Amino acid sequence: MILKTLISQLLSRPATNQFPTKYMPRSVTKFLTRVQAGEDKVHPPVQVPARFRGKIGYDREKCIGCQLCIRVCPAKVIEFKPETKKIRMHVARCTFCAQCVDVCPTAALSLTAEFLLADTDRGSKNLIVE
Numbered sequence: 001m002i003l004k005t006l007i008s009q010l011l012s013r014p015a016t017n018q019f020p021t022k023y024m025p026r027s028v029t030k031f032l033t034r035v036q037a038g039e040d041k042v043h044p045p046v047q048v049p050a051r052f053r054g055k056i057g058y059d060r061e062k063c064i065g066c067q068l069c070i071r072v073c074p075a076k077v078i079e080f081k082p083e084t085k086k087i088r089m090h091v092a093r094c095t096f097c098a099q100c101v102d103v104c105p106t107a108a109l110s111l112t113a114e115f116l117l118a119d120t121d122r123g124s125k126n127l128i129v130e
Contacts, residue, residue: 052111053097055091055115056100059109064108075095077089077094077100078100096111
Protein backbone atom coordinates (compact mmCIF):
# COMPACT_ATOMS: atom_id res chain seq x y z
CA MET A 1 0.00 0.00 0.00
CA ILE A 2 2.71 2.48 0.98
CA LEU A 3 4.87 1.51 -1.98
CA LYS A 4 1.96 2.09 -4.37
CA THR A 5 1.37 5.57 -2.90
CA LEU A 6 5.08 6.40 -3.09
CA ILE A 7 5.36 5.41 -6.75
CA SER A 8 2.22 7.34 -7.70
CA GLN A 9 3.57 10.47 -6.00
CA LEU A 10 6.94 10.12 -7.72
CA LEU A 11 5.25 9.94 -11.13
CA SER A 12 2.73 12.75 -10.60
CA ARG A 13 3.27 16.47 -11.09
CA PRO A 14 3.71 18.65 -8.01
CA ALA A 15 0.61 20.46 -6.74
CA THR A 16 2.47 23.75 -6.44
CA ASN A 17 4.31 25.81 -9.01
CA GLN A 18 7.93 26.90 -8.85
CA PHE A 19 7.64 30.29 -7.21
CA PRO A 20 9.24 32.70 -7.85
CA THR A 21 11.75 30.78 -9.99
CA LYS A 22 12.35 27.20 -11.03
CA TYR A 23 15.77 27.05 -9.32
CA MET A 24 17.32 29.25 -6.66
CA PRO A 25 19.68 31.69 -8.42
CA ARG A 26 23.23 32.09 -7.16
CA SER A 27 22.81 35.85 -7.09
CA VAL A 28 19.36 37.32 -6.53
CA THR A 29 20.42 40.79 -7.69
CA LYS A 30 21.79 39.40 -10.98
CA PHE A 31 18.60 37.39 -11.44
CA LEU A 32 16.45 40.49 -10.91
CA THR A 33 18.60 42.39 -13.39
CA ARG A 34 18.03 39.62 -15.96
CA VAL A 35 14.28 39.77 -15.27
CA GLN A 36 14.23 43.53 -15.88
CA ALA A 37 16.16 43.03 -19.12
CA GLY A 38 13.66 40.39 -20.24
CA GLU A 39 16.26 37.60 -20.30
CA ASP A 40 14.60 35.64 -17.47
CA LYS A 41 11.13 35.50 -16.00
CA VAL A 42 9.49 35.15 -12.61
CA HIS A 43 6.80 32.50 -12.26
CA PRO A 44 3.46 33.95 -11.14
CA PRO A 45 1.90 32.57 -7.94
CA VAL A 46 -0.65 29.76 -8.13
CA GLN A 47 -4.24 30.84 -8.76
CA VAL A 48 -6.26 30.27 -5.63
CA PRO A 49 -9.34 28.07 -5.93
CA ALA A 50 -12.89 29.33 -5.50
CA ARG A 51 -13.98 29.77 -1.87
CA PHE A 52 -10.32 29.98 -0.75
CA ARG A 53 -9.89 30.91 2.91
CA GLY A 54 -7.33 33.69 2.75
CA LYS A 55 -6.81 36.83 4.82
CA ILE A 56 -9.99 38.23 6.34
CA GLY A 57 -11.32 41.33 4.60
CA TYR A 58 -13.17 43.96 6.64
CA ASP A 59 -15.50 46.69 5.38
CA ARG A 60 -15.72 49.29 8.18
CA GLU A 61 -18.68 51.02 6.58
CA LYS A 62 -20.87 47.91 6.68
CA CYS A 63 -19.94 46.98 10.27
CA ILE A 64 -22.70 47.76 12.79
CA GLY A 65 -20.70 46.73 15.87
CA CYS A 66 -22.94 43.80 16.83
CA GLN A 67 -19.95 41.75 18.10
CA LEU A 68 -21.32 38.44 16.83
CA CYS A 69 -17.98 37.75 15.16
CA ILE A 70 -16.21 38.12 18.51
CA ARG A 71 -18.51 35.57 20.14
CA VAL A 72 -17.97 32.86 17.52
CA CYS A 73 -14.21 33.28 16.96
CA PRO A 74 -12.48 30.23 18.50
CA ALA A 75 -8.99 31.77 18.31
CA LYS A 76 -9.94 35.10 19.96
CA VAL A 77 -8.63 37.00 16.93
CA ILE A 78 -11.16 39.83 17.03
CA GLU A 79 -11.29 42.61 19.60
CA PHE A 80 -13.95 45.29 19.94
CA LYS A 81 -13.01 48.98 20.00
CA PRO A 82 -15.83 50.63 22.01
CA GLU A 83 -14.81 54.20 21.14
CA THR A 84 -15.50 53.63 17.43
CA LYS A 85 -17.86 50.62 17.75
CA LYS A 86 -15.69 48.77 15.24
CA ILE A 87 -13.41 45.74 15.42
CA ARG A 88 -9.70 44.97 15.08
CA MET A 89 -8.45 41.56 13.94
CA HIS A 90 -5.02 40.06 14.64
CA VAL A 91 -4.51 37.85 11.59
CA ALA A 92 -1.40 36.17 13.07
CA ARG A 93 -3.73 34.27 15.45
CA CYS A 94 -6.42 33.46 12.85
CA THR A 95 -7.14 29.82 11.95
CA PHE A 96 -9.12 30.89 8.84
CA CYS A 97 -12.18 28.92 9.94
CA ALA A 98 -14.51 31.59 8.46
CA GLN A 99 -17.02 31.39 11.31
CA CYS A 100 -16.89 35.18 11.69
CA VAL A 101 -17.67 35.59 7.97
CA ASP A 102 -20.62 33.20 8.19
CA VAL A 103 -22.19 34.92 11.22
CA CYS A 104 -21.77 38.55 10.10
CA PRO A 105 -25.30 39.91 9.42
CA THR A 106 -24.14 42.77 7.18
CA ALA A 107 -21.40 40.94 5.22
CA ALA A 108 -18.77 43.31 6.59
CA LEU A 109 -16.33 40.40 6.85
CA SER A 110 -15.15 38.37 3.87
CA LEU A 111 -12.40 35.97 2.90
CA THR A 112 -9.89 37.31 0.40
CA ALA A 113 -7.51 35.49 -1.94
CA GLU A 114 -4.49 36.97 -0.15
CA PHE A 115 -2.30 34.23 1.29
CA LEU A 116 1.23 35.64 1.45
CA LEU A 117 1.05 36.73 5.08
CA ALA A 118 4.53 35.88 6.37
CA ASP A 119 6.09 38.58 8.52
CA THR A 120 8.76 38.85 11.19
CA ASP A 121 6.63 41.03 13.48
CA ARG A 122 3.28 39.76 14.83
CA GLY A 123 2.10 43.34 15.29
CA SER A 124 2.89 44.55 11.78
CA LYS A 125 0.29 46.47 9.75
CA ASN A 126 0.11 43.52 7.34
CA LEU A 127 -1.25 41.26 10.11
CA ILE A 128 -3.77 43.65 11.69
CA VAL A 129 -7.08 44.35 9.98
CA GLU A 130 -9.06 47.41 11.11
